[in-house]
Amino acid sequence: MFQAAKPTKVFQEVVAQIEEAILAGRLETGQILPSERELKEMFRISRGTLREALRVLEQKGLIEIRLGVGGGSVVRAVDTGRVTESLGLLIRSQKVSLQHLAEFREGLEGNIAAQAAKRRTAGDICKMRELLEVARSCAAAGRQRREELLETDKQIHLAVAAATQNPIYQSILASIHDNIHRYYERFLSMEDRELRENVEDLCGLIDAIEERDADAAGRLSRRHVHRFNAYMQERARQAEAGTDMHSPSIDQAAGERF
């Protein structure tokens, strides 16, 4: 019913003011705030306190702090970076496993594909086909262009998300992909056959989206992601059994506590 009554700290007040100014549009993206020495005069605070506030704003992704003359606090365009990071922290703090992430992604990409099928423009399809061509040639080249294929694959999924015209789909999907890739990349090494299958999956998906068949698009996308997940989990299981690379290193913890 009640909230904890905690004293408002000075730096928080500063954070709140600048944040409000940015979100209200009084400070536009790219605009450079006054120098720290000027700001501290305006707020009538010390530089240290001001800098704590700026650090918080930087961590929130609202400003970017540049060095040197002509530098300063630059108002940033808010992007998905912070969502990605906080999701990453959740994962790394053992609250979320890769399996959880994969399951979530399956449903998410299904919804995205269905929505994309309803909203896609000719330009969206064009973009997807373009990327698909790149993916095809990569897949044909086999292992050598593996890195590029993975990147292109990701781009295709993001292009589908873009076709939904809903930025939240794009944000969340980008965050999920980022986090999945960061943790899977170690043992990502599909066989050539699987690589090509993967690309053919996508081809069918894009066809469905072009035909505005939301049901089919959703189904195909789910299946595509599901297959990928199953494959990666199998891989991960093998790697785990073979190298035991995730065993906790106990000794490390002994001497290094504060």
Add this chain to the structure above:
Amino acid sequence: MFQAAKPTKVFQEVVAQIEEAILAGRLETGQILPSERELKEMFRISRGTLREALRVLEQKGLIEIRLGVGGGSVVRAVDTGRVTESLGLLIRSQKVSLQHLAEFREGLEGNIAAQAAKRRTAGDICKMRELLEVARSCAAAGRQRREELLETDKQIHLAVAAATQNPIYQSILASIHDNIHRYYERFLSMEDRELRENVEDLCGLIDAIEERDADAAGRLSRRHVHRFNAYMQERARQAEAGTDMHSPSIDQAAGERF
């Protein structure tokens, strides 16, 4: 191909070290770090720099800084708070509209319900029925217990998410609800009839989940959320037309620029 080569700042190094220690489990949740005066000796840095690092860690949600004797930097259990906040920033920076959010929620809750139907335990159902009873009595009481009903409604949705046993569903859903409510709450005033309809929707949903009918659960959940969205949008449209409460206040911007 290459990354920008920027100098590593001292406070970042400190952030990295403490973050690593927390995520690796060398610092456990609830544990109190040494005092600032001790830490600054350990890292051989000034207190100001250390405090900048601590502020960043606090903003990341990794520590909580308590005042007074016995206070200090307490290692926190990472939760969804940061995801919620960064999603909120995306929304407020005009990148995401409430409509986008509502659309996303529709698909999300559909997936959640379907998954919950597959995994639900007896305990999950019990919990849901309990909450449903509260909601029913609130709905019967009408406008007086409106606040409580909304809270209970939210709790039910979260209970369904909990039944998926996938924390990422819970995190994202909590973030979405938080953000939707924060921006809708101004004109949330459903009619008694709608309140009751809402509760009956949920009743059917829970039945489907109990019977492990994933398809039906997903469909019902989608429809439930869709109806709510349509209703709220209609409400918002009315409010907009009537009061024009969202018109940009131009004069405000004039004198207050830095």
Add this chain to the structure above:
DNA sequence: ATTGTTATAATGGTCTAACCATTTCTATCC
């Protein structure tokens, strides 16, 4: 014994005043 009060000390919060490091711009030199 319980309750209220006060003193104490530990800790984070803030301030001041320097100096260091990086970057851009400019004047100078060849």
Add this chain to the structure above:
DNA sequence: GGATAGAAATGGTTAGACCATTATAACAAT
């Protein structure tokens, strides 16, 4: 005209002091 060195602006860091908040202990009052 181009390279080079200097100047200036700006963020990054340091040091030392003092203020504000809070837990604890000691003490007093009921």
